[in-house]
Amino acid sequence: MTLAPERTSSPARTSISPTAPHVSEPTHLEAERHTLNTRLSVGGGSEREHLPKKSGRPNPFGRLTNAEIEGIGRELDAIRAEVMDSRGARDAAYIRRVIKVQRGLEIGSRVVLLFSRNKVAWAAGTVGLSLAKILENMEIGHNVLHGQWDWMRDPKIHSTTWDWDMASPAKQWKHSHNELHHTYTNVLGRDNDLGYGLLRVDEDQEWQLFHLGQPIWHLINAMFFEYGIAAYDLELRGNLQNWNELSDKDKEVFKANLHEMLGKIRKQALKDYVLHPLVSGPSFLPTLAANFTANIVRNVWSNTVIICGHFPDGIDTFETDSIDGETRGEWYLRQMLGSGNISGSKFTHIMTGNLSHQIEHHLFPDMPSNRYAEISPKIQALMAKHDLHYVTGPVLKQAYQVYRKVCRLSLPNEEPGRSRWSVVRGELAKVVRGKGEARTKRHLPSTV
Amino acid sequence: MTAAPPRPASARRPQLINGVWKLAAAIATPVLPEDYLDFVAPLRAGADLRGRIVAKRLETADSATLTIKPGRSWRGHVPGQYIRIGIDVDGVRHWRAYSLTSVVGDGTISITTKAIPDGIVSNHLVREAQPGTLVMLDQAIGEFVLPTPLPAKILFLTAGSGITPVMGMLRNLPTGVGPDITLLHSAPTPADVMFAGELGALAAGGRIRLVTRHTDTAGMLDLATLDEQVPDWRERQVWVCGPTGLLDAAEAHWAGHGLADALHVERFRPTIIEPGEGGEITFLGSEVTIDADGATPILDAGEDAGLLLKSGCRMGICFGCVVTMRQGAVRDLRTGEITVAEPGDELPIQTCINAVAGSCDLEA
Ligand SMILES: Cc1cc2nc3c(=O)[nH]c(=O)nc-3n(C[C@H](O)[C@H](O)[C@H](O)COP(=O)(O)OP(=O)(O)OC[C@H]3O[C@@H](n4cnc5c(N)ncnc54)[C@H](O)[C@@H]3O)c2cc1C
Ligand code: FES
Numbered sequence: 001m002t003l004a005p006e007r008t009s010s011p012a013r014t015s016i017s018p019t020a021p022h023v024s025e026p027t028h029l030e031a032e033r034h035t036l037n038t039r040l041s042v043g044g045g046s047e048r049e050h051l052p053k054k055s056g057r058p059n060p061f062g063r064l065t066n067a068e069i070e071g072i073g074r075e076l077d078a079i080r081a082e083v084m085d086s087r088g089a090r091d092a093a094y095i096r097r098v099i100k101v102q103r104g105l106e107i108g109s110r111v112v113l114l115f116s117r118n119k120v121a122w123a124a125g126t127v128g129l130s131l132a133k134i135l136e137n138m139e140i141g142h143n144v145l146h147g148q149w150d151w152m153r154d155p156k157i158h159s160t161t162w163d164w165d166m167a168s169p170a171k172q173w174k175h176s177h178n179e180l181h182h183t184y185t186n187v188l189g190r191d192n193d194l195g196y197g198l199l200r201v202d203e204d205q206e207w208q209l210f211h212l213g214q215p216i217w218h219l220i221n222a223m224f225f226e227y228g229i230a231a232y233d234l235e236l237r238g239n240l241q242n243w244n245e246l247s248d249k250d251k252e253v254f255k256a257n258l259h260e261m262l263g264k265i266r267k268q269a270l271k272d273y274v275l276h277p278l279v280s281g282p283s284f285l286p287t288l289a290a291n292f293t294a295n296i297v298r299n300v301w302s303n304t305v306i307i308c309g310h311f312p313d314g315i316d317t318f319e320t321d322s323i324d325g326e327t328r329g330e331w332y333l334r335q336m337l338g339s340g341n342i343s344g345s346k347f348t349h350i351m352t353g354n355l356s357h358q359i360e361h362h363l364f365p366d367m368p369s370n371r372y373a374e375i376s377p378k379i380q381a382l383m384a385k386h387d388l389h390y391v392t393g394p395v396l397k398q399a400y401q402v403y404r405k406v407c408r409l410s411l412p413n414e415e416p417g418r419s420r421w422s423v424v425r426g427e428l429a430k431v432v433r434g435k436g437e438a439r440t441k442r443h444l445p446s447t448v
Numbered sequence: 449m450t451a452a453p454p455r456p457a458s459a460r461r462p463q464l465i466n467g468v469w470k471l472a473a474a475i476a477t478p479v480l481p482e483d484y485l486d487f488v489a490p491l492r493a494g495a496d497l498r499g500r501i502v503a504k505r506l507e508t509a510d511s512a513t514l515t516i517k518p519g520r521s522w523r524g525h526v527p528g529q530y531i532r533i534g535i536d537v538d539g540v541r542h543w544r545a546y547s548l549t550s551v552v553g554d555g556t557i558s559i560t561t562k563a564i565p566d567g568i569v570s571n572h573l574v575r576e577a578q579p580g581t582l583v584m585l586d587q588a589i590g591e592f593v594l595p596t597p598l599p600a601k602i603l604f605l606t607a608g609s610g611i612t613p614v615m616g617m618l619r620n621l622p623t624g625v626g627p628d629i630t631l632l633h634s635a636p637t638p639a640d641v642m643f644a645g646e647l648g649a650l651a652a653g654g655r656i657r658l659v660t661r662h663t664d665t666a667g668m669l670d671l672a673t674l675d676e677q678v679p680d681w682r683e684r685q686v687w688v689c690g691p692t693g694l695l696d697a698a699e700a701h702w703a704g705h706g707l708a709d710a711l712h713v714e715r716f717r718p719t720i721i722e723p724g725e726g727g728e729i730t731f732l733g734s735e736v737t738i739d740a741d742g743a744t745p746i747l748d749a750g751e752d753a754g755l756l757l758k759s760g761c762r763m764g765i766c767f768g769c770v771v772t773m774r775q776g777a778v779r780d781l782r783t784g785e786i787t788v789a790e791p792g793d794e795l796p797i798q799t800c801i802n803a804v805a806g807s808c809d810l811e812a
Contacts, residue, residue: 039763040745040781040801081783092539103484110475147767150796153541156483159767160796163478179760179768267477275475331763365765 042073042328053319055203055413060316060337061330064386072386073329079378080364083371084151092152094370098139098350099157106132110276116286126290130297131351136165137302138353143369145174150366167230169264172257176233182365186310186338189320193310196221196232200409201311201402204319207412209427214410218403222303223296230261301351305342308398309358311405312340314391335362336383340391341376342398349373352395359390490582493520497585499533502556504579507642511562511609512574513549518557518585525588527552527620528613528687528714532792533559534584537572541584543793544569547613547689547714548588552620560642562609592687592714593617598627599685603678605698607634607669607690613714614687615643618650629656630678634690636664669694671701682707689714723777723786724806731755731812732774740804745781747799750812757799757812764801773797776808 050062061069109128116122141164143149149157163170176192184190188204195201199218200211221228231237239246239254246254272291280287316337323334342348342356349356357372360379367375383390393401412423472481482495490498499522503515516533525531530547546559563574592613594602604614611633618631635641641660651658659677661669674681688698688711695713702711725742729749740749747769750757760768764782773789773796780787781801789795789808799810 037745037762037800039761077782084783088538089536090539092536100487103487107484147770150767150770152536152539153795154536158796160770165478174766174768175760178766182765183761183763264478267474271475271477275471279471279475328763366767 038325039328039331042070042077050322051319053204053317057203059322060318061322061333063388064333068386069333070327070329072382073327073332075382076332076363077328079375080367083364083367083375087151087368087371091368091370092149092154095140095144095149095152095157095368098135102132102135102140105129106136113276113287113290114280114283116280116283116290122286122290125287126293129290129294133165133294133298134301134351137298138305138355139350139369140164140353141166141170142353142355145170146178147366148368165268167226167261167265167268168233169260172233172261173229176235178365182362184323185335185362186315186317187320187323187334188317190323192232192235194317195311196228197237198228199406201405202317203409203413204317205409207409207423209424209431211410212424215403215407218406222300225299225303226295227265230265234258234261304395304399305352305355307402308342308395309339309355311402312391312393312398313401313405314389315340332363333388335359336379336388336390338362340398341393342395343392344394348395356395491517491519495519495521497521497587499557499583499585501577501579501581501583504577506574507560508562508640510574511560511642513558513560514573514577515550515556515558516583516585517555522557522585523587525552525557526593527616528593529588529590529616530592530613530714531557531559531588532586535569535572535577535581537568537576542569543584545716545792547590547592547616549612549616549619560609560612560615562642590714592689592712594687598622600627601680601684602627602629603681603684603686604629604631604633605686605688605690605694606631607663607694608640609642610688610690610694610714610716611642613689615646617687618647618656621655626655630659630684631656632659632661632669632677634661634663634669634694637662671697674701685710685712687712687714689716692717692720719775719791721775721777721788721790722806723779723788727804728807729804730807730809732809733812742779742803742805743781744803745800746778746797746802746804746808746810749804750799755812759800762800764798767798769799770796771799772811774809774811777805778802778808779805 047066050059052058064072105128109125109132112121112128113125116125141162144157144162145159145164147159150159155161159174166173181191181193186194188194188202195205198221199214200207234254234257239250243251272295273288276291277284277288316334318334318338323330326334336359339358339362341358341360342352344352344356354369354372355361357369357376360367360372360375361369363379364375380390411420412427414420415423469481476484485492486495489495491500497519499516499518501514502517505513505515507513525548527548530545532543532545534541534543536542546561548557549560550556550558559573561570561573563571590613594617604617606614614631618629631647633641633647638644638660641647647656647658647660650656663669678684682705686698686702688695692715695715698711699708699713702708726740727742728737729740729746730737731750734755736753736755738749738753740746745762747757747759747762758769758771760766762769772794773787774794775789775791777786777788778797779785779802781803786805787795787797787802797810799812
C-alpha cells in the first residue's frame with residue numbers, strides 16, 4: 001500500500017489510493033492546515049528520542065544532535081545553491097551532446113543490424129544498441145524525468161514531455177520513483193524500493209517463506225528488470241491481492257494505468273521484436289536476437305547499478321515512525337546514510353547515468369547529473385567530519401555484497417533460542433497444515 | 449517527443465511516404481522520427497519553426513540587426529508585424545518579441561535589437577549571438593501594419609528602438625509615387641539613431657520627410673508642440689512606437705483631439721510584471737482566483753481553496769506538481785529566486801516550493 005507524501009508533518013498519516021499516481025487528494029486534516037511541510041527548509045525541529053529498530057540495531061538518526069543535523073542541512077543547502085546558480089551553457093551543451101551521441105549510436109546500430117546475418121555486424125550492432133539503450137535509460141531518461149534539465153526550459157528535454165525506451169510509462173515511474181522512493185528513501189514500510197516487494201534486503205524487513213527463493217528471484221528480476229519496474233510502478237501485486245478492498249475509483253485508476261502500460265509495452269515490443277527485424281529482411285532472426293540481447297544487457301546493467309544504490313553493506317534503513325515530523329536536515333541525513341556509491345572511471349559514471357553518485361543524487365535529485373562528480377569530495381568531507389560512513393566501492397564488489405545479502409536474508413533472522421532453520425521449518429509446517437491460509441497472509445511482504 | 453501534435457501536412461503526403469513515415473515512427477518510439485531528423489535538417493518543411501542566424505550587423509553601439517534564415521515552415525509576414533524568438537542564453541531558453549525589419553520575400557528575415565540595461569536577451573543578441581546559431585521562432589503576428597490601399601498621408605512617430613517596425617514598413621513601400629510620409633523620430637544623440645544612413649537616403653530621395661530629434665540636447669518631444677513640427681498631423685493616419693511614456697502621451701493626445709481612430713500603437717512592453725510579495729493566484733483550468741501570502745506554497749494555497757492539484761513529495765524534488773504559468777511571477781521559497789512569465793510565455797513551475805510574487809495565472 002502506497003502512502004502519498006503527506007501535507008503536514010503530523011503523524012496522522014492518511015493513506016490514499018494505492019494507484020492514483022497523479023492527483024493526490026489533499027491528505028491534510030482541518031486542524032493541520034497552515035502547518036507547512038517541515039522538509040521545505042532547514043532549521044526548526046527539536047531534539048527527540050531515537051528508539052532502536054525492531055531488530056535491535058540502533059536508530060541511525062541517534063548519532064547526531066538536532067543542531068548538528070540542521071548544521072549539515074545548511075551546508076548541503078549551500079552546496080546545492082552554488083551548483084544550481086552556476087548551471088549554464090556548458091551543462092546544456094553536455095546533455096544535448098549525450099542525447100546526440102545516443103541517437104547516433106542507436107540509429108547507427110539499428111542500421112548495422114539490418115545486416116546482422118553477418119556475425120561481425122551482429123556483434124557490433126548488439127554492442128552498440130546495448131550501449132545506446134543504457135545511455136538512453138540511465139544518463140538521459142532517468143535524469144530528464146527527474147527534472148534535472150527542466151531549468152533549460154526546452155520542451156524537448158523536459159520532465160513533463162519525456163518518455164523513455166522502457167516498459168514503464170514515464171508518468172507512472174515518476175510517481176513511484178520520484179515521489180515515493182525519493183521522499184521515503186529507505187524507510188521501512190514506506191519505500192517499496194527496498195527490495196521492490198520481491199526481495200528481503202534488510203534485517204528489519206519481515207521474513208516470509210517466499211523469500212527462500214530470492215537468490216533466484218533476484219536474477220530473474222535483473223534480466224527482465226524493465227517489466228519488473230513496470231509491474232512495480234503499477235503496484236500490480238498489491239493491487240491484485242487487495243482487489244476486493246479497492247474502491248471503485250481506485251479500480252478505475254488501476255485499469256487506466258494498466259491499459260496505458262500495456263499500450264506502451266506493445267509499442268516497445270512491436271519495434272524491437274517485429275518491425276526492426278522485419279525491415280532487416282533475411283536478417284530477421286539475428287536482428288530479433290540482437291534486440292532481445294540488448295534489452296537484457298540493459299536490464300541487467302540497470303538493475304546492477306540500482307541495487308548498488310541502496311542495498312550494499314553499511315547502508316542504513318529507517319523505521320516508519322522515525323520520519324514523523326522529519327526536518328529538511330533529517331531528510332538530508334537519511335539520504336546520505338541510505339544510499340551508496342559506485343567508484344570507477346568517467347565512462348562508468350556516464351553509463352550508470354551518474355547513479356554511481358547515488359548519495360549526491362539522493363541529496364539533490366534535481367541537480368544535473370554531470371555536476372555530481374564535482375560536489376562528491378565536498379559531500380565526502382562533510383560526512384567524514386561527522387563520522388558518517390560514505391559507502392562506495394567498485395561495481396562488482398558492491399553487487400557481490402548485495403547478492404551475498406540477498407542469499408543471507410533469504411533465511412529469517414536468528415531468533416533467541418531458535419536457529420534460522422527451525423524458523424523456516426516452522427513456517428513450512430504451518431503452510432502444510434494451514435493449506436494456503438497462512439500462505440496468503442504471510443506471503444505479503446510488509447511493504448506491499 | 450511524443451507530445452508533438454499530429455502533423456497536418458501528412459494528410460497531403462503520398463501514401464507510400466506516409467507508410468514509410470509511420471514505420472519510422474513505430475521504430476523510433478518512444479521518440480519521433482522528427483527527433484532524429486532535427487539533428488540533420490532542423491529547418492526542413494514540417495519541422496517546428498526554427499531559424500538560423502546567418503548574418504549580424506551592428507547598427508549603433510548598442511544595437512544590432514540579425515539576419516535569420518527561417519525554416520521551410522515559415523509562412524511569411526506583413527511589414528510592421530513581429531515574431532517571437534526563443535534563444536538559449538546561458539543554457540536557458542528565453543522567448544522575446546521582435547519587430548521584423550526586413551524586405552519581404554528574399555528568403556531571410558531580420559530583426560533589430562537594442563540592448564537595454566540588464567536585459568538578458570537583448571544583450572545576448574547584440575553582443576554574444578553569432579551567425580550559425582539556431583533559434584526557435586513563432587510565425588509572424590501583429591496588427592501594427594499599414595492598410596491597403598495605403599492612406600494618403602502618414603505620420604510615423606517613433607523613439608529609440610521603436611523605429612524597428614516602421615523601418616520594416618518603409619523598406620517595403622511600393623516603388624513609384626507613394627503616400628505623403630512624415631517620420632518624427634527621437635533618439636538621445638545622433639550616434640544612437642538606428643538606420644540613420646538609410647533614413648537619410650529615403651529623405652534625400654523625397655520618399656519621406658524626416659524630422660530627427662536628439663533628446664539629449666533638444667529634450668523630450670512634447671506633443672503640445674506637434675503643430676509646429678507637423679502642422680497637418682490631424683489629417684494623418686499615425687503609427688507610433690517607442691517607450692511607454694511616448695505611447696501613453698500619444699494616446700492621450702489623439703484621444704483628446706477626438707482622433708483616437710487615426711492612431712495605431714505598438715507596445716514593446718504591453719504589461720509590466722513587477723514581482724511583489726504574495727498576491728492573486730488564478731487557476732485557469734478551474735477558473736478560481738484566490739489570494740495568497742508570500743510564504744505559502746501555491747500548492748497549499750490552492751488546496752486550501754478546495755482545488756485538487758497534482759502533487760508528490762511537497763518538497764521540490766519530484767516534479768510531480770509542475771503546472772504551466774501563463775503570466776505572472778512566483779518566488780522559490782527555498783532560494784528566493786523569482787520566475788517571471790510575460791504574456792505569451794508558458795513556463796512550467798513547481799507549485800510546492802513556489803509562492804505567488806505579485807500575481808500569477810496557472811494552467812491548473
Ligand atoms: C511586439 C513587440 C515588438 C518588439 N520589438 C522589438 C524590436 O524590434 N527591437 C527591440 O530591441 N525590442 C523589441 N521588443 C522588446 C523585446 O521583446 C524585449 O522586451 C527587449 O529586447 C528586452 O528583453 P531583455 O531580455 O533584454 O530584457 P529583460 O531581461 O526581460 O528585462 C531587463 C529589464 O528591462 C526591463 N524591460 C523589459 N523589456 C523592456 C523594454 N522593451 N523596454 C524597456 N525596459 C524593458 C525589464 O522590466 C527588466 O527590468 C519588442 C517587444 C514587443 C512586445
Ligand atoms: S510535489 Fe514534488 S516537486 Fe512539487
